[in-house]
Structures are given as structure tokens and as C-alpha cells.
Amino acid sequence: MRKKFILIFLLISLLFSGCGAQEDAKENKTVRIAEQFGIAYAPIQIMKHQKLIENNLYGATVVWEQMANTTAIREAMVADKLDVGFMAIPPFLIGWDKGMEWKIATGLSYVPVGLVTKNTIGSLADFGTDDRIALPQPGSVQHILLSMACKDELGDAGILDNNLVTLSHPDGLNALMAGNEVTAHFTATPYLETELESSEYDLLLDGREVFGQDFSFIVGVTTDAFYQGSPELYDAFVLSVQEAVDFINQNPQEAAAILSEYYDMTEEEILKHISSEKADYNTTAVGTRKFSDFMVEAGYLSKGYEDPGDIIWEDVKYEE
Amino acid sequence: MKSKIKKEHLKFIWIFVLLAVWELTARFGPVNPISFPSLAVIASALWESVITGDIISQIWFSMGFILTGLLTAIILSLVLASISTFSELMDSFTDTLVSVFHPLPGIAMLPLIILWFGTGSKAIFIIIIHSVIWPMLLNLKSGFKSVPEIYRKIGQNYEHSMAGILFKIFIPASLPFGLAGIKIGWARAWRAVISAEMVFGATGGKGGIGWYIFNKRVFMDTPGLFAGLIVIIGIGILVEDLVIGKIENSTVKKWGTSQ
Known part of the structure; x- marks a missing residue:
């Protein structure tokens, strides 16, 4: 009886310990990005369509994952199933507050x-x-x-x-x-x-x-593991976002034509939205301080960040 | 070796073993504390929710919904089942209803329910009734069918009315079936409420236990999420073992109609 007990106990512990073991053998030239749709995410679609990351780093592969929402993206990044996610500043700060090892790699956009x-x-x-x-x-x-x-x-x-x-x-x-x-x-x-x-x-x-001021509606966030583990890919990713943003700002007509292939909207509508004065595609991350201060004060965060370097990777343009 | 441990005690031992494995994994296993918090952290999250009263009022809210929904569905299915025993035509009608709607999960009907009834308490109420009424009706009908024809004839000999035959003979005689229906109905209602709240969010006032869990998820409060799950398990055990168990003991088991 007792032996049986011990045996079953061991079996169960084995079952559980398997959960945490991650396959470490991640190919270091693959980046996993959550694909998202909408005017605010337009540069991502351009980046995918023009294969910017693949062009900026020879041999790079991009895996585009479909995710339901920001929470799912965040959970996938905790589980190390995703390297890069795009989201607004508040959900990013919530994850950071809870101890997630990730930082902002780039600003992306503001839309009304x-x-x-x-x-x-x-x-x-x-x-x-x-x-x-x-x-x-x-x-x-x-x-x-x-x-x-x-x-x-x-x-x-x-x-x-x-x-x-x-x-x-x-x-x-x-x-x-x-x-x-x-x-x-x-x-x-x-x-x-x-x-x-x-x-x-x-x-x-x-x-x-x-x-009360400008802010980034969407920012790009990468995990610490990706930033530390694949610096070349990280650089290629940041550069590609910049190129995609520039492309939209400089060739809105052409960008709208590309986006209309993916979005359920006409080219004219897309052009109107992406070239609107109220929209802004920009890789500077703006407004982190005010979001953080308010969210701490209102109790949505347990702590604010001290130094911008706590939440933003080195060499990223930002305006608090 | 003959086991002297009682069955109920064995359950507690197993729970203890599972908890120990959990704690060991959380402490020494290769797991991320964000996704696999230790028991102490979960316990303190649970305690905090209880102290602030959040979780209590939210359970209260969910339970209120379930009780009213459950009662309405039981009454509706009683009416339908009674009509079916007295009329062949209605019998085939209710049979058709059950075979069409019983296999349809409430959550699958959500998009339609949102379109028709919006996302408020009305929608949740409809989902609960849908989840409960079909298994309840199915059970009641087989219960009524299991009552020997001779009982009905005895009732007629005593010159009972239809309602008299129903309440004095059919319902008591088929109570084991009715209780089984309530058991299934309760479990389905409980699930329906939680999933509906997790899809729509709060449904009037404070929202229920599903909304509590959803909020913990979006704010990445994993210990709080586990606290919510523990409460759900606790309530499930409480209702099934204590409430329904008590009713069974003082009725069908006492009368000897069921074991």
C-alpha cells in the first residue's frame, strides 16, 4: 500500500515537472511576432508585406502569430511563445509591474x-x-x-x-x-x-x-530574452519598424494600396485614416511617465518606474 | 493490509498530496512565478479578496442569478413535463425541443443572445435557463415515465384531480430523477454564469465571480486568478456535498426510494 502511494506520488510529480521545462534550443534567427490588424497597427502589416526584417538581416525568419487580444499576447510572452508584441502603454506597464522582463523597443503610432x-x-x-x-x-x-x-x-x-x-x-x-x-x-x-x-x-x-498631451497609442515591446539573446535580430526589427513608419509617412498612397489587400476597407478610406492630421506614425515612445504616475495613483499599478531605462531599451527614442 | 481510512478522509489526503506537489513545483521547479505562484502567495491573495469583501459580494451576485434562474427553469420544466404526461401530442413536442436544444452549449448561443437581448442581466438569465431547463426536463420526463401505471390508477380511484395526482404521486415518486436533474442543472448553470461573465464582463452592479477572474487575468494578477478558481471549487464542493447531499438524505434516502 505504502509503496503504491509513493509510486503514484512520484508519477504525479513527474507529470507536473514537465510543464515548466522549455525547449532551450530556440533558433536564434527566428523572431516570433504577434500579427495585429487595424489602422494603428499599419506599420506591422507593411513590415510583413515588404519582408523588411528578412531584408535587413540575412537568413532571418519571421513567424507571425495570430493572437486574440493584448492579454493573450502578454500571456504568450510570459510563456516564451512570442518575442515581440505591440500594445498600448498601460497593458505593458501592468505586465512590467507584475515582474515581466520586457521593455519598450519602439513607438509605433497614435490614432484618434x-x-x-x-x-x-x-x-x-x-x-x-x-x-x-x-x-x-x-x-x-x-x-x-x-x-x-x-x-x-x-x-x-x-x-x-x-x-x-x-x-x-x-x-x-x-x-x-x-x-x-x-x-x-x-x-x-x-x-x-x-x-x-x-x-x-x-x-x-x-x-x-x-x-493632456501627446502619447503613443501603440508601442512595440520585446522580451528581455530576445533583446539579450538575439541582438542582431533585435536591431533588424527596430530598423524595420522605422522603415515601415517612414514608408507610410512618405508614400501614404502606396501604403494604402498595400493595406487594402489585408484590411476589409477601401483604399480611399485607408488613405484618409493614415494621412489624417490626427493620426501620427512615429517611433518615439511618448507618454510613459504620465500613464505610470496616474496608474500608480489610481491603484492599477503597485509601483512606478524610476528611470526610463527601467522600461525602455537603450537607444530607443522617447519623450516621457 | 485492510484500509481503515474512510473514503471521505482519503479525499483530503489526495488534496493534500496535490497541494504538496504544487508547492514543491512552485518553489523548486523550473517555473515562472508569474504563471505558477506558490500556495502562500495564492492564499494571501485569497485572504485579501475576502477581507476587502470583493469576492464575497461577487459570489453573492453570481449565486443570486443562479438561484433565480434555476428556480425559474425548474418550474418551467415541471410544467412542460406535466403537460407531457397527460398529452401524447405535447410529449412528442417536448421530446423534439429537448433533442434540438439539449446538445447546444449555452456559450455557443452567446453571439445570438447578445444580438437579441444585449449583454445585460437578461442575457445571463436566458443562458442559465437554457442550460438548466433541458437536462431538467429530460430527467423529469423519464422520472414521470418510471412511475408505474398502477399508481396513477390508484390516484384516480381516490378521485384525485390531475394536479393532485401530479403533486401527491408523480413528483414524490420520481424525486430521485428530479434531484439528479437539479444536480446537473446546478452544475451547468454555475458554468454558464462564469463563462458568460468572462465573455461580457460585468452584468449590472458589481459583476460576479467570472468577472472577478477576468479582471485578475487582464491585470495579470495570477495569484488572484487562482484565488478565484479555489473559490469556485470550494463552492462546487459545498453545494454538491452539503446542500444537495442534505436534501437527498432527508428525502429520497430516508424514504428508501434511492440509495
């Missing part, structure tokens, strides 16, 4: 982001307990901007936290248009513009106005 509401709602104070605000997820940049506005206008950052519904941008648009209890949607280009075309909806909050 804001809170669209039914025009019966004239201010944040008008939200009742039955009103629902759709946004991608708690802890997203949309959620943090909403909290900032709540703090400014109503004195409590978390006052609307229990009115949130987590819906992807397209689902959020449908839910808002369906006219049930979702009466507001914190979203970004191009969903923002589509919703505002209807006279029933107004822009209650504008991201930049709430934030």
Missing part, C-alpha cells in the same frame, strides 16, 4: 481614440447604473483614459469600472448600434469615425484631450 456616447448622455455624470460602456478590456488604454477622465470630472477614477463590458472593437460597434444597454463605446479609428457618422452619437471624450 475616444468615448462615443448616445447623445442622451452629455457628461460622465449622466451614466446610470444600467448604462454599459463597451471597451476592449479593463486595463486597456481605453479603460485608463476613461479612468483619467472620471478622476478629473467626478473625483473617482474607478467610479465607472462596474459599468464596463468587454467587447472587441467591431462587437462594441454592433452593441452600441443595437441600442440595448450599451450606451457608450471607448474605441479608436476607424470604428470611432463610423460611429460618429450617425447623428445619434457624439464624441464625449477625446483621448488626447483627456491625457
Whole structure:
């Protein structure tokens, strides 16, 4: 009996210990990037289409992974299934705060982001307990901007936290248009513009106005393991992002033509969005300090960063 | 060697073994503390959620939903099952309903439910009813069918009305089936609520235990996530062993209609 017990115990421990063992033999010329869609992520699509990383480093292979959302990307990076992810600054800071070894490698873009509401709602104070605000997820940049506005206008950052519904941008648009209890949607280009075309909806909050300064909507983040382990690939990646961003800024027409192959939008629409004065493709990472300070104050982070070098890799352009 | 350890105690020993393996792996295994926190960290996260009252009010919220949904579904299925025993036509109708809807998981209907009912409490309520009513109806119908014809005839001899026959004969005689249906219904309702909350987010007021777990995930609070899972396991054991177990002991087991 006892022997059997010990045997089973050992078997179970074996079972568990297998979970953690990672295959160390990672080919050092492969970079795994999460592919994401949307106007804000346009440089990624250009980078993929023009094979910029492959051209910048001979023999490099890029594995493009499909991920559902920022949380999934972050989890994949914890599990060492992904080297590079693109996301907004708040989800990055949440991971950093929890001890993830990763830093910002590049800025990427700013696109218009804001809170669209039914025009019966004239201010944040008008939200009742039955009103629902759709946004991608708690802890997203949309959620943090909403909290900032709540703090400014109503004195409590978390006052609307229990009115949130987590819906992807397209689902959020449908839910808002369906006219049930979702009466507001914190979203970004191009969903923002589509919703505002209807006279029933107004822009209650504008991201930049709430934030009070410019900020990077999306930044590129890489794991410590990738930065340390594959410096050549890291350099090629950063250079490629820069080239993709330059390409969009210098040849918006051509970029729109490429993007229209991948996105479910016409070339004209894409051109309008990427060349809009409000959009900005830029590799400088902007606004980390203000996000960090606010998120610490509101309790979304347990600690802020001291030195920009804590959260941003060397030689990356930034404006706090 | 004859085992003197009681069955219930054996369960606790196994839980202890599993916990020990967990702790050893977390401490000495090649695992990332972000994805595999130690028991102490999980326990303190759980304790913190209990102290701040978050998790308690969120469980309360989920349970309230489940209880009302469960009750409504039980009443609805009782009505449907009763009609079916007295009418051949209705019997085939409810059979069809069960065979169409029973295999359909509530979560698969979510997109449709969002379109029709939005994402509020109404939607969650519908998902619960859908998850409970079909297994409940299936069980009740087989329960009613298992009642010997002679019982019904005895009821008729006593000149009971249809309702009398139903409440005095059919329901007590088929109680083991009904209870099995409640067991399945409870488990399915509990799952449905958690998954629905994790998809929509909060559903009115504070949101329930699913929303709690979802929030822990997006804020990367893995110990908190495990705390939520432990609470779910705890409630599952509590309801199945204590609540439903008690009801069985004081009814079907006491009457000797079931073991």
C-alpha cells in the first residue's frame, strides 16, 4: 500500500515537472511576432508585406502569430511563445509591474481614440447604473483614459469600472448600434469615425484631450530574452519598424494600396485614416511617465518606474 | 493490509498530496512565478479578496442569478413535463425541443443572445435557463415515465384531480430523477454564469465571480486568478456535498426510494 502511494506520488510529480521545462534550443534567427490588424497597427502589416526584417538581416525568419487580444499576447510572452508584441502603454506597464522582463523597443503610432456616447448622455455624470460602456478590456488604454477622465470630472477614477463590458472593437460597434444597454463605446479609428457618422452619437471624450498631451497609442515591446539573446535580430526589427513608419509617412498612397489587400476597407478610406492630421506614425515612445504616475495613483499599478531605462531599451527614442 | 481510512478522509489526503506537489513545483521547479505562484502567495491573495469583501459580494451576485434562474427553469420544466404526461401530442413536442436544444452549449448561443437581448442581466438569465431547463426536463420526463401505471390508477380511484395526482404521486415518486436533474442543472448553470461573465464582463452592479477572474487575468494578477478558481471549487464542493447531499438524505434516502 505504502509503496503504491509513493509510486503514484512520484508519477504525479513527474507529470507536473514537465510543464515548466522549455525547449532551450530556440533558433536564434527566428523572431516570433504577434500579427495585429487595424489602422494603428499599419506599420506591422507593411513590415510583413515588404519582408523588411528578412531584408535587413540575412537568413532571418519571421513567424507571425495570430493572437486574440493584448492579454493573450502578454500571456504568450510570459510563456516564451512570442518575442515581440505591440500594445498600448498601460497593458505593458501592468505586465512590467507584475515582474515581466520586457521593455519598450519602439513607438509605433497614435490614432484618434475616444468615448462615443448616445447623445442622451452629455457628461460622465449622466451614466446610470444600467448604462454599459463597451471597451476592449479593463486595463486597456481605453479603460485608463476613461479612468483619467472620471478622476478629473467626478473625483473617482474607478467610479465607472462596474459599468464596463468587454467587447472587441467591431462587437462594441454592433452593441452600441443595437441600442440595448450599451450606451457608450471607448474605441479608436476607424470604428470611432463610423460611429460618429450617425447623428445619434457624439464624441464625449477625446483621448488626447483627456491625457493632456501627446502619447503613443501603440508601442512595440520585446522580451528581455530576445533583446539579450538575439541582438542582431533585435536591431533588424527596430530598423524595420522605422522603415515601415517612414514608408507610410512618405508614400501614404502606396501604403494604402498595400493595406487594402489585408484590411476589409477601401483604399480611399485607408488613405484618409493614415494621412489624417490626427493620426501620427512615429517611433518615439511618448507618454510613459504620465500613464505610470496616474496608474500608480489610481491603484492599477503597485509601483512606478524610476528611470526610463527601467522600461525602455537603450537607444530607443522617447519623450516621457 | 485492510484500509481503515474512510473514503471521505482519503479525499483530503489526495488534496493534500496535490497541494504538496504544487508547492514543491512552485518553489523548486523550473517555473515562472508569474504563471505558477506558490500556495502562500495564492492564499494571501485569497485572504485579501475576502477581507476587502470583493469576492464575497461577487459570489453573492453570481449565486443570486443562479438561484433565480434555476428556480425559474425548474418550474418551467415541471410544467412542460406535466403537460407531457397527460398529452401524447405535447410529449412528442417536448421530446423534439429537448433533442434540438439539449446538445447546444449555452456559450455557443452567446453571439445570438447578445444580438437579441444585449449583454445585460437578461442575457445571463436566458443562458442559465437554457442550460438548466433541458437536462431538467429530460430527467423529469423519464422520472414521470418510471412511475408505474398502477399508481396513477390508484390516484384516480381516490378521485384525485390531475394536479393532485401530479403533486401527491408523480413528483414524490420520481424525486430521485428530479434531484439528479437539479444536480446537473446546478452544475451547468454555475458554468454558464462564469463563462458568460468572462465573455461580457460585468452584468449590472458589481459583476460576479467570472468577472472577478477576468479582471485578475487582464491585470495579470495570477495569484488572484487562482484565488478565484479555489473559490469556485470550494463552492462546487459545498453545494454538491452539503446542500444537495442534505436534501437527498432527508428525502429520497430516508424514504428508501434511492440509495
